Amino acid sequence: MDACRSKMAIVLGFGSLLMLCLELIQVGEGYLFLGYNIVLAIIGCIYFITAIKIFGIIQGGVS
Amino acid sequence: MEVVPPASIFLLGAFLVPLLKGRLKKAYLLSIPLLALIDLVFIKPQTSYVISFLNMDLILLQADGLSLFVGSIFVIIGFLCILYSLNVREDGQHFSSLWYIGSSLGVVFAGDLFSLLFFWEIMAVSSVFLIWYQKGRESIDAGFRYILMHIFGGSCLLAGTVIHYSTTKSIAVSSIDPGISYILILIGVGLNAVFIPLHTWLPDAYPKATITGAVFMSVYTTKTGVYVLARMFPGVEAVAYMGGLMALYGVTFALLQNDVRKLLSYHIISQVGYMVAGIGLGTALGINGGLAHLFNNILYKTLLFMCAGAMIYRTGKSNLTELGGLARKMPITATLFVIAALSISGVVGFNGFVSKGMVLEASHSLSIVWLLLELASVGTLLSFLKVGYYGFFRKNEIDAKEAPQIMLVAMLIIAFLCIIIGLYPDLLLSILPYSTEYHPFSPTHVLGASQLLMVTGIFFLVGLRVFSPHDRVTFDFDYIYGKLAGLFLWFCRDPMIELASALDRMAVKAANSFLWFCMNPRRAIDYLPHRLHLFYLELVRAEHAIEVRVRLDEQRIKHMKRREQISISVTILLVILILLLYLFIYEFGII
Structure with a gap:
């Protein structure tokens, strides 16, 4: 992973942590499940990576 | 003031296009949507325009909040699409585009099913020329497949309409009771609204259309399908599930694509899925969300197709494996692409965030639909990060220059609308047809969407190699349809031809028998009981069957030789008698 991408990933990581903290404050007000969108994003990414791998194997022919 | 159906302005206006030249033609082309506006x-609302046809009142214009909302965005985006396509030299393309827009407006404002069906068919026929004008072998074949699918959909819609009319005597474009007509109409409309597995025509045809044709097509066909769904099938739970499935299915296949326009085509399926889900949910928020998403999607999807068109126009390439480094060569197009990508991904401050949030909030009542839509959001961002990185930002030396000014003007206007609606969502929310309470910038929504997108971004950056484009063939349902079509052709070629030959042999035999009978009918009548007797003997395998057969064959030959005994006139008389007998039976209804 090159330096630029690493920096961007770190910035996004901090950003999502910040969002999580803000959400924590909202939980105090009593209307959120903490971090469920992060869980959804992880499940989603795992699903898509798996789909790409599986389709890559099934549809491996070159056009 | 007397108003006319907006469709007629486009349909009639198109006839003058071939007669004009140069700047006058460009000005005239732009004046048509302005006049319609x-x-x-x-x-x-409640304005109508009715004509009488075959003792039936056909309502060519029936205005209400819903039709005016959809009609307005169709006309506005029609203007921008025409602006984008002003450099096109072929009059036929302009003519097809105008008829395509006009017929779509005809569908939107149709007050009865027959008028709707009429415009529906014009829409299919006019749009196919936008594919054929690309002129390659692939485009011509894709056009035929496109029209074949739409003829199937139109036939279902026609059959459903006729059955519905014969049972209820109603041709109103409104919710109908479940039954055969309900299913047929749903299939017909669902084909345009790209229901799975009726969606294959879209990713097949759109990438093979002309550059400007694909921009037009990304707007109208699917959105008219969604509009008719909103009219006739709101609150159908199965439709909501279909929407969720479409959203995830479309985006999964989009991620596998290498061709930019094919990727965007699969994204249409995914985005239409959000609209279909909203309509299927049936609540005021759901339907409003679906329609708001229709409005926003038309904007950013058109912009994405315009950016892709500009890329192809300048580089002659459409595969991500061949593209890259365009952000330096085409900075304005790259910026506009980023705006469209952020909009479609539902980033805060862009129009997609507003409407996607509405549908997601409405979908809480159906948790599976909600989950499918949320997962689709992740895939949407992943695939646009992929297009952005491999198309514009990765290092690659490619020969290109910025898109033509006229294209950029149209793209800039749409990008401006994407941002302005994203920042001031009340501009859109205030014109939606149903009244609902919705606050797009609630902390829950803003924080949730931001977390989802940031974590997805991290995954993309870390696993960049996984998402790299490949020059592969991706098989969809069209692979199965291709196999089924092959099977059908084999059935027509082999068993059916065999059957036809057998029928032909039987007909020849019957004709010969008749001829033989006519040569000597009296002897033939004597001969027939013996023949039946022989048939019986052969059936029971009697020992003397062979002797009887030999004797009968001799008689048959004698019969042939003695044909002079009864003249042809007697035969004709006999045939006339048979015909008279048939007439008698038919007239008096004995049978």
């Missing part, structure tokens, strides 16, 4: 301003 002025017409729309004067059309108030």
